[in-house]
Amino acid sequence: METILLDKKDALLIIKLNRPENLNAITTKMLSELNKAFSDAQKDESIRAILLTGEGRGFCSGQDLKDIDNLENFSFYEHLVNNYNPLIIKMQSLEKPIIVGINGTCAGAGISLALAGDIRICKKSAKFVLAFSNIGLITDSGGSYFLVRMLGISKALELLWTNEIIDSQKALELGIVNKVFEDEEFDSKLIEFSLNIANGPTKAYAISKRLYNRIYELNLNEVLELEAQYQEVLSKSEDFKEGIKAFLEKRKPQFKGK
Numbered sequence: 195m196e197t198i199l200l201d202k203k204d205a206l207l208i209i210k211l212n213r214p215e216n217l218n219a220i221t222t223k224m225l226s227e228l229n230k231a232f233s234d235a236q237k238d239e240s241i242r243a244i245l246l247t248g249e250g251r252g253f254c255s256g257q258d259l260k261d262i263d264n265l266e267n268f269s270f271y272e273h274l275v276n277n278y279n280p281l282i283i284k285m286q287s288l289e290k291p292i293i294v295g296i297n298g299t300c301a302g303a304g305i306s307l308a309l310a311g312d313i314r315i316c317k318k319s320a321k322f323v324l325a326f327s328n329i330g331l332i333t334d335s336g337g338s339y340f341l342v343r344m345l346g347i348s349k350a351l352e353l354l355w356t357n358e359i360i361d362s363q364k365a366l367e368l369g370i371v372n373k374v375f376e377d378e379e380f381d382s383k384l385i386e387f388s389l390n391i392a393n394g395p396t397k398a399y400a401i402s403k404r405l406y407n408r409i410y411e412l413n414l415n416e417v418l419e420l421e422a423q424y425q426e427v428l429s430k431s432e433d434f435k436e437g438i439k440a441f442l443e444k445r446k447p448q449f450k451g452k
């Protein structure tokens with residue numbers, strides 16, 4: 195891989211965006227490599243969670259504005275539909291948890307990418323800026339979908355229109371990130387958190403992700419029905435049996451993701 199680094203720690207796959215010289219700006223090559231890495235992760239049973247993070251002082255500065263040659267003839271529609279959108283869909287539908295470790299600046303489509311993950315943790319010094327309207331664009335690659343659901347229409351519009359720089363504390367208050375870790379302990383705590391998720395009951399995590407990501411399009415009756423169906427499936431899993439056994443034996447469960 196040219197633009198991303200892959201590493202494995204136990205059941206955790208670590209994907210690192212690796213173009214630090216431009217704050218991990220997204221190129222077409224990077225989108226294709228990310229698409230492949232997530233597809234492979236879905237198929238590989240030994241991987242039970244994915245951590246997406248960045249190399250250097252930035253997480254991701256969005257679309258590489260220097261990677262668009264011949265702007266006049268460049269089709270943003272084609273680029274989004276063929277390269278960005280399949281990745282966003284893949285991340286949302288991936289039946290494994292995706293933790294996003296925001297190690298620094300996060301802008302434009304970098305925010306969309308982070309929002310397509312399931313849990314976001316950022317460094318105390320990380321900063322967010324939508325940046326799209328600085329260049330006369332709107333949120334894309336799922337940014338509109340995620341931000342409006344997360345913040346409501348008015349706040350999302352405010353952030354898009356003003357390009358306010360959001361610090362980690364504000365990001366936490368807005369719910370854009372789940373946790374903030376101090377810079378010095380970011381790497382170690384991020385790995386510790388992600389490994390805990392990777393060692394969890396993977397099937398239950400996958401099914402809850404599937405259900406929660408559909409929740410706004412379902413009514414209560416439909417949710418109740420799906421909960422019952424999914425619980426039936428999970429109650430037949432090895433991890434459920436191990437959970438019950440560990441509880442009775444007063445010990446921590448050793449989940450296998452099966």
Ligand code: T3D
Nearest residue numbers: 216217219255256257258259260270273274301302303325
């Ligand atoms: O279909 C489509 O393709 C459309 C998709 C669009 C989605 C989008 O993502 S639109 C938004 C694109 N992103 C931006 O507009 C952000 C542009 N960058 C910035 O505004 C600033 O760089 C930041 C606020 C992110 C960070 O500022 P700062 O001061 O910490 O860093 P810097 O000095 O500006 O950047 C460091 C280097 O990274 C610099 O390179 P240099 O001068 O040292 O050689 C800079 O040019 C480069 N860089 C930063 N962002 C990008 C970039 N290079 C290419 N593309 C970038 N997006």
